[in-house]
Amino acid sequence: MTKHFCLPDRVDIQREIIKKSGVVMGKECWIWNGAIDKNGYGTRRYGTKKINKNFFAHRLSFLVFKGELKDGMQINHTCDNPSCVNPVHLYQGTQADNMADVKDRGRGAKEKPNLQGENHHSAKLTSKDVKFIREHKKKGGSLRALWKELFNHLSYSTILMAGRGSNWKYE
Numbered sequence: 001m002t003k004h005f006c007l008p009d010r011v012d013i014q015r016e017i018i019k020k021s022g023v024v025m026g027k028e029c030w031i032w033n034g035a036i037d038k039n040g041y042g043t044r045r046y047g048t049k050k051i052n053k054n055f056f057a058h059r060l061s062f063l064v065f066k067g068e069l070k071d072g073m074q075i076n077h078t079c080d081n082p083s084c085v086n087p088v089h090l091y092q093g094t095q096a097d098n099m100a101d102v103k104d105r106g107r108g109a110k111e112k113p114n115l116q117g118e119n120h121h122s123a124k125l126t127s128k129d130v131k132f133i134r135e136h137k138k139k140g141g142s143l144r145a146l147w148k149e150l151f152n153h154l155s156y157s158t159i160l161m162a163g164r165g166s167n168w169k170y171e
């Protein structure tokens, strides 16, 4: 039984965000029509039935549309609308920038799977994942941030190796 799952590729996530948020191009908020947590944040689960992970829709949106996520940064809303996933309304900031997002962080940390005992070398990345990781790095994004955000079901070294590019074999 595999312990890993693959995320949809960046463009598919972008399409889904647009589809699921009733987008009106322009200044309006893109309201997430999928699952909403008790604090009003949109969520999306990816993976298989057995192995999956919940992501915040606004954080996914920032990552797939903007991409230059720095380590230790939170994604805040300029519109104060937690269910909004319009990348134009999202900015990254420190913890002090938005107290509401402190909860975000805490919960994210709790959801982080325990990687102990896993065979890190069998970690699975698709060619699309690797492309995504390299694009993110090229844009000046932090690999550690990307790992924490999307790939913490794998080992950090896997993401580092994929980012470096040399001799990385993917499926």
Ligand SMILES: [Zn+2]
Residues within 6 Å of the ligand: 028, 029, 030, 079, 081, 084, 085, 086, 089
């Ligand atoms: Zn908004």
